[in-house]
Structures are given as structure tokens and as C-alpha cells.
Amino acid sequence: MIEREDVDERELAVLHECQLAIEYLYRAYGNLLTFHHGVGHAMDRFAVAERELRALGHDALADELRDEHLPAGAVDEVWTYELVEAFQSGMLSAVTAFERDVREELAEGTPHLHERHQQARWRERSRKDR
Secondary structure, eight states, X not given: OOOOTTSOHHHHHHHHHHHHHHHHHHHHHHHHHHHHHHHHHHHHHHHHXXXXXXXXXXXXXXXXXXXXXXXXXXXXXXXXXHHHHHHIIIIIHHHHHHHHHXXXXXXXXXXXXXXXXXXXXXXXXXXXXX
């Protein structure tokens, strides 16, 4: 196990903050994907409703779905897949690279260094108490 004893407590703390930030961004990304899939499924149901409305003779309502709601974006004219792609290639990519650079600079790239230190301390304490 890599413990990297040469990293001081302040560096360890900032590494931990960066790691937590990345983890929270990935959780947010998961929520964005959930939003993307939810909107997609809803729009699929509206597409079914369009066909059924037309079959029932409600052409004006079917036309409104076809012309206004189905092609519309989730935010202004932006579709959810575009939001996902923009987040992936923008913020998520940039800060993931930044966090990796911080780890390289401070800890030779070692991930989860704070947890590795904690694990070592707890295991050492356990061995001493036996």
C-alpha cells in the first residue's frame, strides 16, 4: 500500500478536498444522466401520445406535440444529450485533469491518499490493541 509519508497534513487535506470535489461532480454527472434519460423516456411517451391523438382524430393536438413539444429542447433549444456532452467535454474534463495534476504535483499521482493514511493508522492501532 502506498502511504506517501512525505506529504504533509495541509497537502493531504487539499488532496482530499480535490478528491471529494471530483466525486461530487461525478455524482452530479450521474444525476445529469438520470435527467437526460428521464426526459428522453418522457418524450418517447409523448411520441406515442402524438400517434394515438392522431388516430383518435385530434389532429390539432397531435400537430402541437409534433411541431412544438417533441422537437423542442429541454433548456431553450438545447436537448439533454447536448447538455451531457457539454458537461463531459467542459467542466468535468477540465476539473478531472486539474485534480489529476494536483495529485501528480503533491503525491506522485496517488489517489485517495487521505483514506490510505487513515487506513494505515486504523490498521496500526488495531495491531497495537491486540
